[in-house]
Amino acid sequence: MRELNTASLDSVTQTEIYAKFFHGLSNPTRFKIVEALLDQEMNVSQLVDAIGASQSQVSNQLACLKWCGYVTSRQEGKYILYRISDERVRTILQLAKEIVADNAEHIRCCTRM
Template sequence: MQDLNMTPEIGAQTEIYAKFFHGLSNPTRFKIVEALLEQELNVSQLVDFIGASQSQVSNQLACLKWCGYVTSRQEGKYILYRISDQRVRSILQLAKEIVADNAEHIRSCTRM
C-alpha cells in the first residue's frame, strides 16, 4: 500500500494549486476575469460593468495580475487589462459545465 503521508513537496504543490483556485473564489475577481474573456477593458469600464468601486476593482486587478490571470498594457492615458493566458477560458468553461450539472448541490452546500 502506498504511503499516505504527504511529503513537504506535495504539500507545497497542493497549497499553490489551492491558491490558484482561490484567485477565482472572490466574486469581484471572478466577474473581472469573465469580463476580460470578451475584450480588453480599463478600470473605468470594469467598474461600470461590475458595479464595484474603483478601489475595489483596482485592488482585485492587482491580485489577478500578480498571480498571472491578467496582464496589462498602456494605450494613451489608459491601462487596458486582458486575460494573460487563454487556458483561463478553458478552466472557466469546464467549471461552468460542472456547476451546471451540480448547481443545486453547490447552492445548498453549507460546508464551504
C-alpha cells in the same frame, strides 16, 4: 516573472499552490473581472461599469489577478487596458461553468465550504 517548477516542490506545497490558484477565482469581484475580460480588453473604469463594483475594489482585485498571472495589462495612451493573460483561463472557466451547470443546486446548498 520567474516561473516556479512545481515538480521540485513537495506534495503539500504543490497542493497549497493549486488551492491558492483556485482561491484566486473564489472572490466574486475577481471572478466577475476575469469573466468581463474574456471578451475584450478593458480599463478600470469600464470594469467598474461592467461589474458594478467600486473603483478601489476593482483596482485592488486587478492587482491580485495580475500578480498571480490571471490578467496582464498594457498602456494605450492615458489608459491601462487589462486582458486575460492566458487563454487557458478561458478554458478553466468554461469547464467550471459546465460542472456547475450539472451540480448547481448541490453547490448552492453546500454548507461545508
